[in-house]
Amino acid sequence: MRKNDFLYLKTEKMINNGFCLARYNGKIVLVNKCLPEEEVLAKIVKVRRDYIEAEAIEIIESSKYRIEPKCKYFGLCGGCKLQDILYEKQLEIKKEFVNDDFIRIGKIQDVEIPLPIPSKHDYFYRNKMEYSFGKRWLFTNSEYNEQEKKFALGLHIPGQFEKVIHLDKCYLQSEFSNNIRNYIGDYLFERGVKIHSLKEREGLLKALVVRESYHTQEKMINLITTKYDENLMVNLANKIKAKFPEVTTFVNSISDSKISSTISNESIVVFGKGYIIEKLFGYEFEIYPNTFFQTNTPQAENLFSLIRNDLSKDTAKNSSSNRILIDLYSGVGVLCIILSEFFDKVLCFEEVEQSIISAKRNAQRNNVKNIKFIKQNLLDGFELDESFFNKKKVIIIDPPRAGLSKNVIQQIKTLKPVKIYYISCNPATQARDIAYLIEHYKISAVQPVDMFPQTYHIENFIILEKK
Numbered sequence: 001m002r003k004n005d006f007l008y009l010k011t012e013k014m015i016n017n018g019f020c021l022a023r024y025n026g027k028i029v030l031v032n033k034c035l036p037e038e039e040v041l042a043k044i045v046k047v048r049r050d051y052i053e054a055e056a057i058e059i060i061e062s063s064k065y066r067i068e069p070k071c072k073y074f075g076l077c078g079g080c081k082l083q084d085i086l087y088e089k090q091l092e093i094k095k096e097f098v099n100d101d102f103i104r105i106g107k108i109q110d111v112e113i114p115l116p117i118p119s120k121h122d123y124f125y126r127n128k129m130e131y132s133f134g135k136r137w138l139f140t141n142s143e144y145n146e147q148e149k150k151f152a153l154g155l156h157i158p159g160q161f162e163k164v165i166h167l168d169k170c171y172l173q174s175e176f177s178n179n180i181r182n183y184i185g186d187y188l189f190e191r192g193v194k195i196h197s198l199k200e201r202e203g204l205l206k207a208l209v210v211r212e213s214y215h216t217q218e219k220m221i222n223l224i225t226t227k228y229d230e231n232l233m234v235n236l237a238n239k240i241k242a243k244f245p246e247v248t249t250f251v252n253s254i255s256d257s258k259i260s261s262t263i264s265n266e267s268i269v270v271f272g273k274g275y276i277i278e279k280l281f282g283y284e285f286e287i288y289p290n291t292f293f294q295t296n297t298p299q300a301e302n303l304f305s306l307i308r309n310d311l312s313k314d315t316a317k318n319s320s321s322n323r324i325l326i327d328l329y330s331g332v333g334v335l336c337i338i339l340s341e342f343f344d345k346v347l348c349f350e351e352v353e354q355s356i357i358s359a360k361r362n363a364q365r366n367n368v369k370n371i372k373f374i375k376q377n378l379l380d381g382f383e384l385d386e387s388f389f390n391k392k393k394v395i396i397i398d399p400p401r402a403g404l405s406k407n408v409i410q411q412i413k414t415l416k417p418v419k420i421y422y423i424s425c426n427p428a429t430q431a432r433d434i435a436y437l438i439e440h441y442k443i444s445a446v447q448p449v450d451m452f453p454q455t456y457h458i459e460n461f462i463i464l465e466k467k
């Protein structure tokens with residue numbers, strides 16, 4: 001078998017980069033551009049030592065789960081890659097992703113992975129969207145004038161650094177988000193404002209971020225530019241106020257980063273308070289232009305309820321005091337604040353100074369007094385005051401995709417918490433980390449949560465209890 005040869009294949013399951021598994025004369029074939037349980041004619045792209053990579057060029061018998069994608073940019077845009085699969089099947093596929101990682105990486109055989117908790121909204125679920133300005137991706141059979149070719153506001157195509165698909169409708173955020181993106185894009189285009197080119201290092205416009213609060217309905221518009229143009233911002237602000245009175249704050253972030261469109265040095269508040277408020281479990285949180293907040297609010301509530309319910313049961317069973325919560329990778333303090341009522345003392349570790357400042361403000365805003373935020377790069381591990389050593393400890397972990405550092409794992413083993421809650425946006429690194437802890441801990445619950453419908457991403461939650 002060689003590159004460019006054709007194969008008839010029957011696909012089995014999907015693996016987590018979107019390829020489907022198939023077999024040909026006993027050899028594994030990973031096939032792109034198809035769904036599980038389909039008969040396809042595929043062309044070999046690469047022959048590797050252990051497997052063959054191929055691309056479906058014709059679907060002969062299509063899957064019963066295949067549906068018509070909603071979006072006209074499907075297949076090109078990197079946003080929603082699973083739009084052509086029934087939502088119920090997406091959940092099964094994601095369950096398998098977690099199962100595969102647990103078995104293959106964690107060597108954990110005896111844990112039943114349940115179906116993910118489905119998202120209340122399978123479209124329009126994001127409370128934050130980052131739209132880029134860039135040169136327009138040109139569709140064939142469309143006519144563009146020279147100006148249009150240089151201007152787009154929308155989403156990047158994977159692997160296309162400078163080109164952007166100019167969107168008129170995106171199914172990930174609300175109708176409001178679509179309307180205001182289109183309005184601001186047209187306004188800037190008609191005035192001939194130049195997009196910034198990372199290659200040529202000129203032009204003003206980098207990105208537009210729309211953030212919306214689910215429970216308070218507050219809305220933030222953040223235009224990211226290379227410098228402050230007062231005239232432009234004041235005029236645009238007046239237009240936004242007149243056309244979209246629901247916008248509660250408009251911010252202009254200034255970014256001179258050579259590598260990113262959204263990392264900014266400062267944010268100028270053009271109108272409003274410069275942040276929006278979100279409410280979870282009766283607590284209020286300030287969300288700033290650059291601070292992290294879970295992207296699918298009702299799903300974050302479902303996820304956090306799993307922990308709050310478990311803690312309520314524990315508290316009812318065992319009223320003994322001296323319980324310490326250690327929150328690793330605490331961000332702006334959302335989790336540790338909503339869990340603080342279950343503990344005597346909460347210690348939070350986070351690397352980013354700006355997040356620590358926000359977390360302290362959030363604790364103050366909610367009158368939470370039993371909490372301490374410590375700036376710490378967790379790659380180097382973390383230290384606890386000796387006075388906490390003999391107290392009953394629970395650890396909550398919500399790391400970035402890379403998972404836990406060796407130092408953190410070592411420190412957890414030393415501290416011997418009675419329980420560990422581990423939230424992960426990358427089940428592969430989570431499974432790896434659990435394998436290091438499994439000698440001393442048993443998995444008492446696993447629950448994937450579908451935060452990002454229509455994408456390959458899955459959040460997984462587990463509870464580890466000391467053996």
Ligand SMILES: C[S@@+](CC[C@H](N)C(=O)[O-])C[C@H]1O[C@@H](n2cnc3c(N)ncnc32)[C@H](O)[C@@H]1O
Pocket residue numbers: 292293294329330331332333334335336349350351352355376377378379398399400
């Ligand atoms: C998924 S977020 C956690 C959010 C938080 N649990 C919440 O509820 O808002 C991951 C956090 O880890 C932080 N982080 C990433 N690498 C880190 C490191 N090496 N040391 C400490 N914190 C880190 C990030 O700044 C981010 O706030």
